[in-house]
Amino acid sequence: MPGSGSTDSSTRTMGVLTVGGLVAVTAYTVALGSNGWLWFGWVVLGLITLGMVATRST
Template identity: 75%
Template sequence: MPGSTNGSTKTMGALTAGTLVLVTAYTVTLGSNGWLWFGWVVLGLLTLAAIVVRS
């Protein structure tokens, strides 16, 4: 069905959102870590690519 996402894509989106919360909490608590933010950006781009491919 066009425009819908399957379970794995939804799970990946939830993982990306959860990781954003964790990275933000880490940054607020202990200070910024560039590698964490880089990893989150890569994860976000992979999630976005998965959503585009599934559409």
Template identity: 65%
Template sequence: MPGMPGSTKAMAGFTVGSLVVVTAYTVTLGSSGWLWFTWVVLGLLTLGVLVTRN
């Protein structure tokens, strides 16, 4: 993602990493609505930061 500030890039990386963790949790232990809800909120926050920074 060229041109992104370091903090935005870190937030995007954290969001993708948390998606991997939530997916692994779901596969291993079963779905958790709160985990997915939290990830969606984090994803929307990240998207909002990306839109406002560009």
């Protein structure tokens, strides 16, 4: 498949951002208390990442 390398790269980048976002939101929650908007944003980011992974594997 032509162009699959860039798709793999962008999917990997999204995965790294998602994991980094989870670490950041968790650290914020521990330090300053829970913020529902931050968790909502992380869930949306996670769903986008899962969507990218699902479309890449088909």
